[in-house]
Amino acid sequence: MKSLRHAVTLLVPALLALGTGLALLVLAVARRVVTPMRRVTDTEILSVDTGAQTIELGRTLDTELPGRYGLFTTGTYGYVKLGAVLTADAHTVRRKLLTQIEPGARVDRAASFSGYYYSSPSELHLRWESVLIGSPAGPCPAWYFPASSTTWVIQVHGRGATRAECLRAVPVLHAAGLPNLVVSYRNDGEAPRTRAGAYALGASEWRDVDAAIAYALRHGAERVLLMGWSMGGAISLQAAVNSGLRDRIAGIILESPVVDWRTVLRFQARMVGVRAPLPELAMGALQRPLTARLSGADEPIAFDRLDMVARADELVAPILILHSDDDGFVPADSSHALQEARPDLVTMPRFTVARHTKLWNYDQTGWTSAITDWLAAQGFSSSS
Template sequence: MKSLRHAVAIAVPAVIAAGAAVAFAVFATARRVVTPTARLNDVEILAVDTGAQTIELTRTPDTELPGRYGLFTTGTYGYVKLGAVLSADARTVRRKLLTQVEPGANVDRAAAFSGWYYVTPSELHLPWESVLIGSPAGPCPAWLFPAESSTWVIQVHGRGTTRSECLRAVPVLHALGLPNLVVSYRNDGEAPRSRGGVYALGASEWHDVDAAIGYALRHGAERVVLMGWSMGGALVLQTAVSSVHRDVIAAVILDSPVVDWRTVLRFQAREAGLREPLPALAMGALENSVTARLSGAEGAIPFDQLDMVARASELDAPVLILHSEDDGFVPADASHALAAVRPDLVTMPSFTVARHTKIWNYDETGWTTAIADWLRAQGIVDDGV
């Protein structure tokens, strides 16, 4: 009996400690899901040749992609534009610099590879103005690129980025005569911060998109096309089924979208080496109003409500999905599932290789043609434009 009591005395604290460790891991994982993150350095600059205007980077699935990209760094230049891959080996990639780097410039090794390409609206050499959209979160900054059509495009950026992500789409849409309203939303670093300063994964942020529709209607729009990038796709889809203005939503364009968060979070957990049941427990914690707050969320995350494959019957505007099979961050599975259950509404041309939100960078002609042809087919723009 004495030995049994001794065993119990040892085992109980161990079980409690193990339970505490699991709880800590669950809440830490859940907190990462809703916490806005800063840009992460994911590549090293190995050499810069200012004579040949080339740059050598560590080789990754992103840095080896053909096309035009951007690179965030520190030192003399905060951002440089990258062109074609000139050479590569197993560890390195040498690319053409499209930003002139002067001799003697200080360019630090740590950098972040980006599909943004354009950072400021002035780089597009189009008329534009800064506006403020009054949303439930407060005044949200936006860029307005005016054009002649009464159908406006409202663009929504993704998680951990800002409005600059959307600038790549402005030229093709402007050439089609469509005004562009490029918006921000709560907790993105530009729009107002909510009480907790964390994401609701689209469950509350869509109200800021809805406010942008109201702004467009008050300033001459008669119809709108919603365009969402990555998590911006989740915001746009929630707006499409929940907005009081849904009757004026003429079409939806999604680039690398989050269509179902559970699919995305399970994929990202596997990529990070997290095994079940940890991802399922973390999502369960976020779904419960009490444990959600312990996880850093402002309230319960309604994953069922955010599953647009399950809610596909509620969609009534045509949808164009641009999603690379090799996304690597937001898998295309849910996009394909949505296309399968709503073939009457969803068009999903095939793209490969391009990675996450980088189809424009990798295949600008294919990407812009897909958008222009689809908008003409929907009657959003005239055939002659």
């Protein structure tokens, strides 16, 4: 208690020295970084033709992309699947519907564009079961897809996402004979909530992945591959360097990963018009015990520990990075920097055009081939 009073004595004047308004703004930006995201309404449905089974959307950088996607909606349908772009002009895009919408159904205008495509494990037509993984945070739900290999894949979803994000990767990994454990982690809306209910950007979530590794080893795995999507990449990398079981991690697949949070947060701040020095001040606030708590975090976040380019020498397992140069949300700069720092470990095929975590959707053939080729090159198969 004495140390906390001492921290208050030192830090409160420092915050006030910034000016009350600026201090509150810094804490608000910091809170936004660690607060679990709600699904963002980013797409407008203009019309639905139930006869032709087409849908017209407002044109955005996402809705104009070729490929197969999903759309979170409200009304009669909670989620619909989208196929090819049929026509487009400067303001609208008409796409094929892959979910049958019946005449008379109500589909509201506000929607969220999604790369999930699959919304439930049953859609994959593979054997699966729900399991619970005991972690330091409590019981974390997971989906288990059995297969023949003793090398298991543990998939970790991204920030503001759910386990369904990972389902796109199950078929290619299952075809290689690899069991899949698709996990949840603290504060993601499915796993238990911590006291503050905030993200730690991988700094504590890796412990839930560590528990999943232990679960896999207890249930027949001899080694594991980690596959992390977006923030799930940051979590997987933290597990790779911190886990007491890291010698059983045989490889890592990173999909649109966060490799260094500072790079990502600066980029995202520019996107929404948050100017310097606010991003640096917000990250500084999250690193100090008192201001981290005032920002809504459970514990201070050490951004140096989350910079995996700086910590590249600590990595030992082979890594496949799948990251579009046109990601638009998590820039690929740090992924390229990690590849340059560890060319002996990192394989990074070139992808462009695809948006964040939508490589499968945009180029399923290229994405699948990249994974299949890497698995073969590393000797990961049902007989390994």
